[in-house]
Amino acid sequence: MVTGLRSSRSGEILVPVSRPSLPGLLLVNVARVIGRLVVWSCRHPVAVLVLALAAVVLRSHGPRGLAIVAAAVGALLVVWWRVHPVTFRRVVVSPFRAAFVYARMWQPAMVTCGLDTRMGGEEYLPRIRRVVSTPYVDRVLVKILPGQSPEQYENATSQLAHTFSSVRCRVVLDRPGRLWLEFTHGDSLAEIVPAITPPASVDLTALPIGRTEGGGDWRLRLLGSHLLVAGATGSGKGSVMASMLRAMGPGIRDGSVEVWAIDPKGGMELTPSSGLFERFVYDSPASMVQLLEEAVSFMRFRAERLRLEGQRVHVPSPGDPLVVVLVDEMAALTAYVGDRDLKRRAESALQLLLSQGRAPGVLVVAAVQDPGKDVVGFRDLFPSRIALRLLEDVQVDMVLGRSARLRGAECDQIPASLPGVGYVVLEGVREPVRVRAAYMSDDDVKDTVARFSRDRYSDVVQLAQPAEGRG
Incomplete structure (x- = not known):
């Protein structure tokens, strides 16, 4: 042990300082190394066992024996990995x-x-x-x-x-x-997800429409929840819509689900699926707003009927279907329409459906390219939201909620080569989940219509007021 003197800050008092000897330093460092080896061995028992067995084989059979054993173990690992x-x-x-x-x-x-x-x-x-x-x-x-x-x-x-x-x-x-x-x-979602196999029966609480990043089925809850799908042009909104219609097919066929569709793009997007629709409007903003107001009237009629029957929540059935109002580009009615009166009526009808339609079983599924407040001022009324590829990082939180991008929803980083890839916030899950909607080719859409169409398509000019005994 070596003892020296160290002056204090004032420079007036000398304080004795002890310095460890070289053997003491070596002992401390050896103890630290041994301690770390013990900790590592406890955390990695398999590695310790492998090293111990290798040492035993090397000692008893030499390097050649060790090489043979290593080759045999490698072959077994390959078989294990494949099986x-x-x-x-x-x-x-x-x-x-x-x-x-x-x-x-x-x-x-x-x-x-x-x-x-x-x-x-x-x-x-x-x-x-x-x-x-x-x-x-x-x-x-x-x-x-x-x-x-x-x-x-x-x-x-x-x-x-x-x-x-x-x-x-x-x-x-x-x-x-x-x-x-x-x-x-x-990236487990780099490959195209094929069209889902149509289910034997519809489950509106878990519609299979694609795949999650973890490799499992992406199942969408529609019953009791409105849905907003946001994404730039070419991001795959059509895949989400078509896959959802395919998953709802059994319900459409047996009459427990009705789809009222609005296509502001002149019918180009939704016409191939029109055989699945109970009502379909595409010709003018006035007729589209009329359909929305028809849905509001139907919602009120059903709500009054449920009240008289003592029911608080609608249960879909073949004689009393869930009504899904499908709007392909909502901004065409809430932002881009030139007629102020039509715009006001469209916004009023949509807000009434979104705020009151879940319990009576009249749900809104809407797609939009620009999720800004000036386009969708009532986006907070959509409990379920899907964000596909977006143009700006600020749009992510607009769609999925505050801090969604910070928690991993990098929708603005999704390449254009991955249509259908996006993020969704699931109920009870804090973090957004990365998903990809199944790709629906024209043949897949035709197959869906052939399987599930009930030939009940009617034009907007034939819309009737809700009658007694209907939903």
């Missing part, structure tokens, strides 16, 4: 990526992203609790530090994605004090 890839990724890939991708870069990543904390000269880091690897996404469960919030990690998602060589990173809450960092390193 049962799910368990292979869970048992082999996830621990490997946890140790050699995330643990290796974790400390510098947390420091450079400002997610570490220093107190009393000690450095504290968020801890990795678990890594789950899939073909396209790695999910890293993180125990955050006291005093941290998920928003701090959301602000660092771009840095984290580049640090771990991922396409994107998003934050998903697990429970208080824990969150998942989802690193996307491949």
Whole structure:
């Protein structure tokens, strides 16, 4: 032990300072290395077992024996990967990526992203609790530090994605004090999603219309919820609409669902599906507004009937169908129409349907290119919203709600080569989910009409006031 003297700040008092000897320093460092090896061994028992077995084989059979065993193990791993890839990724890939991708870069990543904390000269880091690897996404469960919030990690998602060589990173809450960092390193939605197989019966709470980024079915809840679909030209709004009609097909065929369609584009978009519609308007803004007002009258009539029957919520049935008012380009009625009176009537009818139509079973499904307030001033009345490719980042929060883009809904970054790709906020889920609608070719649309049309199409000139006994 070497003792020296150190002067105080005043320079008048000398304070003895003890300095550790070289053997003491070596002992401390050896102890630290051993401690880290013990901790690493406890966290990675499979790696320790593999190293131990390799040492035993090397000792007993030499390098040649070790090479033969390694080749045999490699062949078994390949067979395992091909036969049962799910368990292979869970048992082999996830621990490997946890140790050699995330643990290796974790400390510098947390420091450079400002997610570490220093107190009393000690450095504290968020801890990795678990890594789950899939073909396209790695999910890293993180125990955050006291005093941290998920928003701090959301602000660092771009840095984290580049640090771990991922396409994107998003934050998903697990429970208080824990969150998942989802690193996307491949795009499961890059390939076109084929048209869905028509279901045997309709489930209006879970209409299959595409695929989620995780590889599961994208199921849309329509019953009891209005839907707004926003996206730039060519973003795939037609795919969402056509896939939804295909999923509703069994209900259209048995009469438990009716679709009243409005196509301000002169009928070019929706005419191929017109065999599925109970009512279809495309010729003039006046007739479109008339159909909306017919829907309001029908809604009020049904609401009064349900009140007299003591029912609070409409239940669709073949004799009492759910009415879906489908508007292909809502802005043509709420912003672009030149007649101020027609515009006022259209906005009034739509707002009445959106605010009162869910319980009586009269729902609005609308598509729009520009989701701005001057175009859709009542977009907050749509409980369900889908955002496809958008032109500006500010439009994302307009459609999906506040902080949606911060939580991963980068709709303005979706390339034009991926029509049908977008984000949706699901009920009870804080984070937007990336999805892709199934692609519906002209033949698929014709097939849908052939399967589910009831030949009940009627033009707007034949619209009648609601009659007794109807819905």
